[in-house]
Amino acid sequence: MTSSPTTRSASSAEPVAAPAPVPGRRRQVVRWVSALGVLAASLLIGAFVGPAGLSPKDILLELAGSLPFVDVQSSLTAQQQAIFWQIRLPRVVLGAIVGATLAVSGAAYQGVFRNPLADPYLLGVSAGAGLGATIAITQGGSIGHFGVPIFAFVGGIVAVGATYALGATVGGGQSSTVIVLAGVAVAAFFSAAQTFVQQWFDDSLQAVYSWLLGRLSTNGWTDIRVILPYVLVSWVVLFLYRRILDVLAVGDVETASLGIDPARVRLIVVLTATLGTTAVVAVSGLIGFVGIIIPHAVRLVFGASHRILLPLSMAFGAAFLVLTDAAARTLVAPAELPIGVVTAFLGAPFFLFVLRRGRVIS
Numbered sequence: 001m002t003s004s005p006t007t008r009s010a011s012s013a014e015p016v017a018a019p020a021p022v023p024g025r026r027r028q029v030v031r032w033v034s035a036l037g038v039l040a041a042s043l044l045i046g047a048f049v050g051p052a053g054l055s056p057k058d059i060l061l062e063l064a065g066s067l068p069f070v071d072v073q074s075s076l077t078a079q080q081q082a083i084f085w086q087i088r089l090p091r092v093v094l095g096a097i098v099g100a101t102l103a104v105s106g107a108a109y110q111g112v113f114r115n116p117l118a119d120p121y122l123l124g125v126s127a128g129a130g131l132g133a134t135i136a137i138t139q140g141g142s143i144g145h146f147g148v149p150i151f152a153f154v155g156g157i158v159a160v161g162a163t164y165a166l167g168a169t170v171g172g173g174q175s176s177t178v179i180v181l182a183g184v185a186v187a188a189f190f191s192a193a194q195t196f197v198q199q200w201f202d203d204s205l206q207a208v209y210s211w212l213l214g215r216l217s218t219n220g221w222t223d224i225r226v227i228l229p230y231v232l233v234s235w236v237v238l239f240l241y242r243r244i245l246d247v248l249a250v251g252d253v254e255t256a257s258l259g260i261d262p263a264r265v266r267l268i269v270v271l272t273a274t275l276g277t278t279a280v281v282a283v284s285g286l287i288g289f290v291g292i293i294i295p296h297a298v299r300l301v302f303g304a305s306h307r308i309l310l311p312l313s314m315a316f317g318a319a320f321l322v323l324t325d326a327a328a329r330t331l332v333a334p335a336e337l338p339i340g341v342v343t344a345f346l347g348a349p350f351f352l353f354v355l356r357r358g359r360v361i362s
Contacts, residue, residue: 031302031308031312035311035312035315035316036315038315038316038319039096039315039316039318039319041319042096042318042319042320042322042323043092043096043319043322044056044060045322045323045326046091046092046095046322046323046325046326047059047063047084047088047089047092049326049329049330050083050088050329051329051333051334052080052083052084052088054076054080054083054084054088058074058075058076058080059074059084061073061074061075062074062076062081062084086220086221087218087220090218090220090221090223090224091216091217091218091325092322092325093224094216094218094223094224094283094284095216095318095321095322095324095325096318096319096321096322097224097227097228097231097280097318098216098280098283098284098287098321099290099294099317099318099319099320099321099322099324100235100313100314100315100317100318101231101234101235101276101277101279101280101314101317102120102277102280102287102290102291102294102317102321103290103291103294103295103313103314103316103317103318103320104234104235104238104273104276104310104313104314104317105120105234105238105273105274105276105277105291106118106119106120106290106291106292106294106295106313107291107294107295107298107306107309107310107313108238108241108245108269108270108272108273108310109122109270109273109291110295110296111245111248111249111269111306111309112176112245112248112265112266112269112270113176113179113180113266114176114248114249116292116295116296116299116354117292117351117354117355118180118292119288119289119291119292120273120274120277120291121187121277121286121288121291122180122183123159123160123163123164123179123180123182123183123186123187123270123274124156124159124160124162124163124183124186124187124190125156125159125160125274125277125278125281126156126187126281126286126288127159127186127187127188127189127190127191127194128155128156128157128158128159128160128162128186128190129152129153129155129156129159129278129281129282129286130152130155130190130191130194130212130286131155131159131190131191131193131194131197132151132152132153132154132155132156132158133148133151133152133155133208133211133212133282133285134194134197134198134208134211135151135155135197136148136150136151136152137204137207137208137211138197138198138200138201138204138208140204148211148282149223149226149282149283150282152278152281152282153278153279153281153282155190156274156277156278156281156282157274157275157278159186159187159190160183160270160271160274160278162186163179163182163183163186164179164182164267166182166185166186167179167181167182170182176252176266179266179270210285210338211285211286212285212286212340213285213286213338213339213340213341214284214285214286214287214288214338214339214340214341214343215284215285215338215339216284216325216339218283223283226283227279227280227282227283230275230276230278230279231276231279231280233272233275233276234272234273234275234276234277234279235276235314237268237269237272238269238272238273238276238310239310239311241265241268241269241272242306242307242309242310243306243307244260244265245265245269245306245310246305246306246307247260248260248262248265248266249304277291284339285338285340286340287321287339287340287343288340288343288344288347289343289344289346289347289348289350289351290317290320290321290343290347292347292350292351292354293320293343293346293347293350294313294316294317294320295309295313296350296354297316297350298312298313298316321339321343324339324342324343324346325339327342328341328342
């Protein structure tokens with residue numbers, strides 16, 4: 001009896017009786033254990049690093065003592081406990097959230113635009129957030145403690161909205177190329193406006209540049225509570241669209257033939273990724289290259305399927321930024337490097353590596 005096309009397509013790579021699922025499961029176990037192991041190790045390293053002189057042993061005992069049904073005590077003083085729980089640990093958690101969000105947003109952008117050099121700042125997010133933050137910083141305390149994050153968040157959203165509005169004037173904004181070019185134009189305009197504001201209020205240049213270069217200083221757990229709802233929405237929606245991103249990789253015409261509207265998918269994914277990006281940028285400043293380095297590295301090692309790419313990008317993105325922040329705190333101690341400088345130092349060579357591979361447009 002002749003097998004159906006579905007049967008032939010499903011079994012074309014291997015005979016039906018081949019025991020392929022076992023090694024496949026082993027690879028999945030190795031993949032997830034590696035990702036979770038790297039993430040856990042990076043979180044511990046981030047918790048160990050700091051100028052307060054907290055020993056790794058005491059930190060481990062402090063963490064173990066916070067678990068239910070574990071009766072151990074560390075020798076940390078009340079002041080040291082406050083430093084750990086209210087300063088150091090929130091910074092580590094914030095770094096993990098920012099890294100995971102930038103990485104998964106970068107993977108989503110690369111999927112919808114089919115370009116491994118796309119990143120979360122592609123459509124003007126960085127320029128819009130930079131302008132918003134610059135305006136807030138130059139106004140000082142007149143707009144309140146949360147002025148910089150709010151203005152940065154609004155600026156990033158406005159920039160992406162302007163990008164899509166401009167793209168809609170050319171062919172209805174259906175083409176990804178049109179949207180990207182509109183993003184370049186909007187980013188140039190917002191960057192020029194930011195430069196104008198900086199020069200007009202030149203007494204605030206140091207504070208502006210400090211924000212633009214990225215930092216993970218926190219106000220306890222407040223920043224995390226503020227951005228967490230937006231980040232969770234972004235993560236959930238992107239995960240729901242991970243299979244459709246695989247379909248989108250074959251091209252707009254083929255995707256439309258399957259009953260999927262590529263322009264609608266692109267809009268939802270871009271807006272969702274932008275929501276998460278602007279939320280974390282609002283509290284961390286502009287940290288570049290994470291959205292390029294991590295998704296592309298994961299793709300090289302584990303494959304291009306977004307069902308794997310998105311969650312692994314989150315895990316390795318979180319680990320990468322936590323470790324990068326630990327390096328920024330120790331390389332020139334007691335001073336501290338802007339974390340954006342460290343990520344740029346690592347990201348620029350990787351960017352050139354991607355270019356040399358000759359696969360800028362897939």
